[in-house]
Amino acid sequence: MADTITVSVSRYRPEQESEPTFQDYDVPFRDDWAVLDAINHIKDNIDGSLSHRWSCRMGVCGSCGMMVNGEPTLTCAAFLSQYAPGPIRIEPLRYFPVIRDLVVDITSFMTKLKKVKPWIIRKEEKALSEGEYRQSPDELDAYKKYSMCINCLLCYSACPVIGLEPNFIGPASIALAQRYNLDSRDEGALERLSILSQDDGMWQCTFVGECSEVCPKDVDPAGAIQRYKLTGAANWFETILPWSSK
Amino acid sequence: MLKKMTPLLWFLFSAGGTVAALLFPLHVLVTGLLIPLGWIDVPGYDSMVSLVSHPLARAYLFVLISLPLFHGAHRFRYTLYDGLKLKHLHVPIVLICYGSALTGTAAAAFFLWNFS
């Protein structure tokens, strides 16, 4: 087994270049090292000028997402041994503007997420004296999958529609909208439906399905969007039927 | 106006896709391969006509022809938008795709309604 593995990292220093370039580094090849460990090794020991984001290093914070050999990956969850003998190509998350090296700007996602109102919407809050909102295990099960999202944005990098139509609200935002729509405590489903029925909403999705393939938390945003389309279509039929109340 | 119809167009796409998924394999196999290659007995013209004349058969054929046309039109429209980045040509694309589907549906209705 080799001692080292070559890691080819996309570098972008706006003050000195107008386009990203690749820089190769040789890092120790250790069985238990994740790609993130290799990147941290480069920054700590070889080239301190490398910029990247990371935090928990255990797959729950969603900070360390990057393109590894062309696939959106959480670098803390991908091991060097998976890519042996290398070289491993590391680039910043696709379809987002690159600020520097491996750091991208995710403001567009933050704006889109706020648009879908990812919080419990109620016409009237219960008074504290009335006690808590009770929820059965089945009611929890209805939305639990979609609540596992860590906002890592791998799904956005996997979705070609995001690349082609940057205004598309995107997989994670719609999955999170569904997380609240399907929550028994929430009363905002119609409000979110009207927001997500607009031009940049769910109808832009063509069910490529890559978002669910890359999701590290099995949120299945593609499934959430398809269910939402069915809800949207059913709602559309209801609004045009002559005997509907809407 | 088309934007208001997006849910309906998606629904037609879904219905057409389901019809195509369930019924086209059999129809392509029989009409496209088994009969022309003589691997099964060819139903004669008269027996085909009497089969198709039945109102249920005509309704079945109408659904078999029209829904997959809408399925194909909708899917092809988005393939042109995304696959060839032609979204800026959305006006002619929409007219040609759904226009063809509507024409085919109208033709099917005409031939099947008057069938005897």
Added chain:
Amino acid sequence: MTTESGYTLYHPKWYRHPVSVWWWLSSWGYMKFVLRELTSVPVAIFSLLTLWQVRSLANGSEAYARFETWMSSPLAVVLNVLIFVAVLFHTQTWFLAAPKAMEVRLSGKRVPDILIIVSNYIGWGVVSAVVAWFWLGR
């Protein structure tokens, strides 16, 4: 701050990779998607062939004979083989994708995906058998 979700303010030095029209060649997942979407063309073609078949039936035995003759030509057979492969691919990918639109629950528990897919194929078999019997049997 209310900004259009695609527009980033005051940062001309952020690098934005252009998305090439050949984006779908860059990964096998994308290629499978485009091939799946392109099955829409053979499906539409076969709808039109069926329409022609109905018209031929309506126009008399000679018209129908001309239809059958064309369908036996080598060009038509090759076309139909391609359509058949495309339609099978459509059916397989449709049964994987379409059930995602509905979460099926039996007495509170989610039905596993594989059961949904298998029951789709069983339904496909039953429907095909029934239609075949009406059409070719008796």
